[in-house]
Amino acid sequence: MPMFLSRLNLVNFKNFASVEVEFCPKINCFVGDNGVGKTNMLDAIYFLSMCKSGWLMADSQCVKHGEPFFVVDGIYRRNEGDDKIYCGFKLGSGKVIKKNGKEYDRIADHIGSYPLVQISPADNNLVQESGEERRRFMNLVLSQIDRSYLVALQKYNRLLAHRNKLLKSNFTNGSSYEVLEVIDVQMVEVGSYIYRFRKKFVADLQPIFERYYATISESREVAGISYISHLINDDMKALLLKNYEKDCVLQHTSVGVHRDDLDLLLDGYSAKKMGSQGQQKTLLIALKLAQFELIRQSSGIKPILLLDDIFDKLDPRRVSKMIELVGNDLFGQIFITDSNKHRLEEALGVLLNDAYLFSVADGAVERKDILP
Numbered sequence: 001m002p003m004f005l006s007r008l009n010l011v012n013f014k015n016f017a018s019v020e021v022e023f024c025p026k027i028n029c030f031v032g033d034n035g036v037g038k039t040n041m042l043d044a045i046y047f048l049s050m051c052k053s054g055w056l057m058a059d060s061q062c063v064k065h066g067e068p069f070f071v072v073d074g075i076y077r078r079n080e081g082d083d084k085i086y087c088g089f090k091l092g093s094g095k096v097i098k099k100n101g102k103e104y105d106r107i108a109d110h111i112g113s114y115p116l117v118q119i120s121p122a123d124n125n126l127v128q129e130s131g132e133e134r135r136r137f138m139n140l141v142l143s144q145i146d147r148s149y150l151v152a153l154q155k156y157n158r159l160l161a162h163r164n165k166l167l168k169s170n171f172t173n174g175s176s177y178e179v180l181e182v183i184d185v186q187m188v189e190v191g192s193y194i195y196r197f198r199k200k201f202v203a204d205l206q207p208i209f210e211r212y213y214a215t216i217s218e219s220r221e222v223a224g225i226s227y228i229s230h231l232i233n234d235d236m237k238a239l240l241l242k243n244y245e246k247d248c249v250l251q252h253t254s255v256g257v258h259r260d261d262l263d264l265l266l267d268g269y270s271a272k273k274m275g276s277q278g279q280q281k282t283l284l285i286a287l288k289l290a291q292f293e294l295i296r297q298s299s300g301i302k303p304i305l306l307l308d309d310i311f312d313k314l315d316p317r318r319v320s321k322m323i324e325l326v327g328n329d330l331f332g333q334i335f336i337t338d339s340n341k342h343r344l345e346e347a348l349g350v351l352l353n354d355a356y357l358f359s360v361a362d363g364a365v366e367r368k369d370i371l372p
């Protein structure tokens with residue numbers, strides 16, 4: 001039996017005052033008009049796995065307007081037994097995460113235990129926006145795969161902030177320079193560690209990503225991905241040394257893994273510049289499915305897959321190829337949202353017979369045998 005979320009209870013989470021739902025182990029669909037809270041349901045599921053909103057909202061923004069707190073709790077069913085996870089947030093006092101009644105010492109200890117991959121319209125930023133988005137993607141995946149990566153990343157970010165602060169202070173005395181040297185030694189260590197992780201990650205991801213792209217597009221075009229990093233040509237120590245004077249003038253650290261990026265290509269050209277909306281969407285889906293595969297391989301758990309408003313911009317052939325892929329046994333529990341029930345019915349075809357369908361309206365989520 002794959003791990004799956006069997007129950008979800010929400011109190012004051014976004015637009016829901018109180019909701020209790022039971023899910024099936026495979027496909028669960030939320031259908032309803034625009035703005036009724038379908039994406040919010042997915043975000044609650046994301047919250048339970050990742051302890052934060054997947055839509056870059058502060059915890060306080062997830063509290064239903066006018067209320068003082070929210071609670072998201074749920075039961076994950078797996079072979080070893082059920083796990084009850086509780087996430088509570090109260091304005092003014094913060095967040096508490098508990099597993100089977102016991103509070104975690106560190107929230108980071110929870111991340112990766114109930115892996116999850118989401119595909120949503122916001123992924124477009126991965127193609128359209130700056131390298132920060134693509135670094136966030138690598139960080140999110142690698143943090144779920146290996147906790148030591150998250151620890152290294154947090155350390156690197158602290159060191160970088162400290163180094164930049166020193167550079168900004170126009171440091172004039174010897175003791176500041178000594179502090180900088182101590183920071184640099186540590187940055188070399190964690191920066192190189194992060195680089196090795198990311199390099200291996202992209203090398204592992206690439207063939208899976210290209211294969212998924214070929215399957216969904218029926219090889220109508222070829223997608224590519226490569227890792228961009230200052231550390232490809234120089235080691236971190238040499239880089240910091242070489243750029244020391246420049247960094248002093250710029251008053252920030254101009255080289256390192258905080259400037260890494262991913263090059264996303266379609267038929268050898270920049271996907272951002274040359275890809276159509278449907279091709280870019282196919283690329284993002286292939287990337288996320290490759291992410292899914294790597295997390296599955298490393299954790300031995302099939303992540304929960306969240307598909308938010310996924311069918312828009314894709315032609316029916318690509319939709320059916322994608323559904324064929326995620327419907328097979330390599331994938332586990334899936335949550336899908338759509339505002340158009342006919343499109344959903346057409347996309348899922350026979351898989352709809354075994355799916356749980358939920359109608360979302362007026363702050364309520366109700367299971368239906370047939371969509372109204």
Ligand SMILES: Nc1ncnc2c1ncn2[C@@H]1O[C@H](COP(=O)(O)OP(=O)(O)OP(=O)(O)O)[C@@H](O)[C@H]1O
Binds near residue numbers: 013033035037062309
């Ligand atoms: N903290 C909050 N308190 C109350 N309502 C909120 C809160 N956060 C978001 N909402 C409401 O949730 C609604 C958006 O919900 P959501 O994005 O889930 O809609 P959706 O059903 O996915 O819509 P679409 O089909 O357009 O994608 C908005 O009306 C918004 O005002």
